Amino acid sequence: MSERWEKMDLLQQFTEHIRTLDAWEPDEPVIVAVSGGVDSVVLLDLMGRLPEDVKPNIIIAHVNHHLRGISDDEESAVRKLAERYTVPVYVHHWRKEDHPDSGIEKAARDIRYSFFKEIAQRMGSRAVLTAHHKDDQVETILMKLVRGSALEELKGISAKRSEGTVTIVRPLLPFTKKNLISYAEQRQLRWAEDESNASVKFTRNRYRQTILPLLRSENPAVDDHLIRFTEDLDSLLSLSAPCVEEWKKDILSFDNDALYIMVPALKQADEALQRRVLSSGIKQWSSKQSYTLGHKHIQMIIDWLKASSPNTTLDLPGGLTAERMYDRCMIRKKESDSRYEIESENEIEKKLAVGQWIELEDGSSMGLLTYESFRSRESSQNERHLYLGIPLQSTPLTIRHRHNGDRMTVRGMTGTKKVKDIFIDQKIPRKDRERAWVVTDSTGRILWVVDLKESALSLDPRTDTISYVLVYERM
Numbered sequence: 001m002s003e004r005w006e007k008m009d010l011l012q013q014f015t016e017h018i019r020t021l022d023a024w025e026p027d028e029p030v031i032v033a034v035s036g037g038v039d040s041v042v043l044l045d046l047m048g049r050l051p052e053d054v055k056p057n058i059i060i061a062h063v064n065h066h067l068r069g070i071s072d073d074e075e076s077a078v079r080k081l082a083e084r085y086t087v088p089v090y091v092h093h094w095r096k097e098d099h100p101d102s103g104i105e106k107a108a109r110d111i112r113y114s115f116f117k118e119i120a121q122r123m124g125s126r127a128v129l130t131a132h133h134k135d136d137q138v139e140t141i142l143m144k145l146v147r148g149s150a151l152e153e154l155k156g157i158s159a160k161r162s163e164g165t166v167t168i169v170r171p172l173l174p175f176t177k178k179n180l181i182s183y184a185e186q187r188q189l190r191w192a193e194d195e196s197n198a199s200v201k202f203t204r205n206r207y208r209q210t211i212l213p214l215l216r217s218e219n220p221a222v223d224d225h226l227i228r229f230t231e232d233l234d235s236l237l238s239l240s241a242p243c244v245e246e247w248k249k250d251i252l253s254f255d256n257d258a259l260y261i262m263v264p265a266l267k268q269a270d271e272a273l274q275r276r277v278l279s280s281g282i283k284q285w286s287s288k289q290s291y292t293l294g295h296k297h298i299q300m301i302i303d304w305l306k307a308s309s310p311n312t313t314l315d316l317p318g319g320l321t322a323e324r325m326y327d328r329c330m331i332r333k334k335e336s337d338s339r340y341e342i343e344s345e346n347e348i349e350k351k352l353a354v355g356q357w358i359e360l361e362d363g364s365s366m367g368l369l370t371y372e373s374f375r376s377r378e379s380s381q382n383e384r385h386l387y388l389g390i391p392l393q394s395t396p397l398t399i400r401h402r403h404n405g406d407r408m409t410v411r412g413m414t415g416t417k418k419v420k421d422i423f424i425d426q427k428i429p430r431k432d433r434e435r436a437w438v439v440t441d442s443t444g445r446i447l448w449v450v451d452l453k454e455s456a457l458s459l460d461p462r463t464d465t466i467s468y469v470l471v472y473e474r475m
Contacts, residue, residue: 010175010183014046018054023160023169029125030056030169033116034081034089035063036074038191039131041081042180043172045189047129048085060089061119061128063112066096067104074192090119113168120166132157133172133180138223139207141230142215150279150295152237156230176223244276252281258332259285263305263324274302282331293317300357300365300473305329307373308355315350315358315365349400352439354392354468358399362435366399367471374469386439386448386470387459394441397470402438408446409456419446422453439470 005013024030032047034040047058062078064071075091082089092115100107116128141156161168172180184191215222250265259282266274278298286293297316304314305324314322321334350358357367369377371387379385406419423433437450447455450472459466 010179011046011049013174014171015050015054017174018050018171021159021169021171023167023171024056024127026053026055028056028127029059029123030127030129031059031061031116031120031123031125032129033062033112033131034060034078035131036077036081036192037131038184038189039133039172039177039180041189041191042184043129043131044081044085045184045187046171048087056127058085058087059119059123059125060087061092061116062089063092063094063108063115065094065108065111067099067108070192077190077192113163117163117166126165127167127169129169129171131172132170133175133177134223134227135177135208137173138226139204139212141226142207142212143203148295150298151233151276152279152283154230155234155237156227240276244273244280247273247277248281251277254281254285258330261301261305261329261331263327263329266302266305271302275299278302293320297359301329301331303377304357304367307369307377312353312355314356317359317363349398351396352399352470353396356396360399360437364437365473366437366439367473368395368397369469369471371466371469374471379471380473382474384451384472384474385461386454386472387461387463387466388447388457388468388470389459389463389465390441390447390457390467392467394443395468396442397447398440398442398444400438400440401434402436402449406438406446408449408453411454411456411458413456419449422449426452428452437472 005016008016030047032040032044034044044058044060047055050056060078060082062075064075078091079089092111094108094111113128116130120126120128137156141154144154144156157170157173158168159170159173183189212222219225247265247269251262251269253260261278266277269277275295275298278301279295282293282298293316301314301316301322304312304322308314308324310324310326312324314324315334316322316331319334320331322329322331348361350360352358352366352368354368354370355373357365359365374385402419407416408419408422409415410417410422419438420433423436428436436452438446439448439450440446441457445455445457447457448470
């Protein structure tokens with residue numbers, strides 16, 4: 001920040017920032033989302049004190065989630081704020097009977113934004129203002145870094161984001177929570193405290209209360225460094241975007257039903273560019289289909305296309321499948337497949353052919369590669385390998401959960417042993433035994449109780465008779 005900026009009070013800084021945002025015209029209606037917490041109360045007060053040449057017509061939108069005992073009190077406080085600032089207020093009630101059994105945080109967010117956009121469209125407003133601030137930005141960036149998000153997703157919270165005819169505007173992003181509380185105290189504003197902010201069962205609260213304070217003790221400037229990192233990354237992505245778009249023309253095409261990859265063209269690109277092209281293309285294609293493929297799955301597709309032969313398939317999450325047909329790969333919604341036999345909730349069987357990868361229900365994946373293909377690829381730290389010298393007629397392999405009476409020959413032992421006894425010896429909890437994966441060959445012989453025991457058919461990786469490698473990648 002400039003020395004001039006530092007000498008301003010928060011209202012002056014906010015006013016200057018609003019001028020640079022250029023998100024509305026004077027007297028134009030804007031929707032201000034007010035929860036009743038300190039952040040939104042400060043935003044409302046600052047908006048109400050803007051100079052006339054940038055001040056819009058303010059309309060308050062509030063959602064009563066009926067999640068906490070004080071939800072009605074918060075609604076009452078927001079209505080009093082509307083009276084104080086002489087502005088209209090619209091309230092939406094999200095009744096308890098409409099709450100989902102799981103994923104309530106995401107559902108609540110979806111309800112809020114849907115209501116805000118509805119009010120904006122009804123009132124002829126182009127802008128919905130939310131009270132996200134600098135601390136929210138830092139927490140979001142750090143959570144995405146730890147989660148392993150794709151590069152394009154590491155930019156954090158945007159100051160302005162278009163959603164159809166409405167723009168979501170975050171005018172408090174330059175200001176810290178400390179700035180907002182200090183302003184609220186000076187102005188003697190009243191706000192509600194959300195007791196759920198103290199609960200560490202929520203991911204953001206753990207970062208806010210534990211992880212970030214520790215990082216700040218190591219370097220007080222860590223917040224600014226994280227934000228600068230995402231700004232630099234955004235600049236680099238913007239510079240590379242024209243190159244990515246040019247490569248996409250040669251590599252990708254799609255329609256409503258499928259995304260098509262030209263394999264030779266993809267292989268001509270550097271691997272980093274391959275990831276960017278596929279990530280951009282899949283995001284563009286799946287935006288209307290609501291499919292989600294993360295960085296791990298994009299890398300899985302690239303590795304598979306490197307090692308696979310024509311007429312092989314790769315199972316992907318969200319009911320998608322990738323099918324390679326010579327020089328072209330097609331990603332589409334999986335059709336009914338007779339290779340999958342589902343006898344009961346715990347009786348799932350999947351067939352795995354040479355050159356194929358499949359995604360398992362727990363998010364892990366397995367691939368069966370020729371030894372030559374395996375040696376030409378880079379392994380990740382999350383992988384486990386089973387080296388096999390079996391003939392081709394012993395494939396496809398079957399991946400399933402255990403059956404009653406399962407027995408196997410254990411590497412280094414004579415005779416056979418019950419899989420049940422292996423679980424007991426390894427002190428595997430009963431619930432985990434039902435989720436454990438068992439791999440058999442085409443004759444039903446157990447080759448591997450994954451991550452626990454290999455059969456006598458497995459080989460030492462230094463053996464020169466290896467024909468195939470079974471790769472298991474954990475979630």
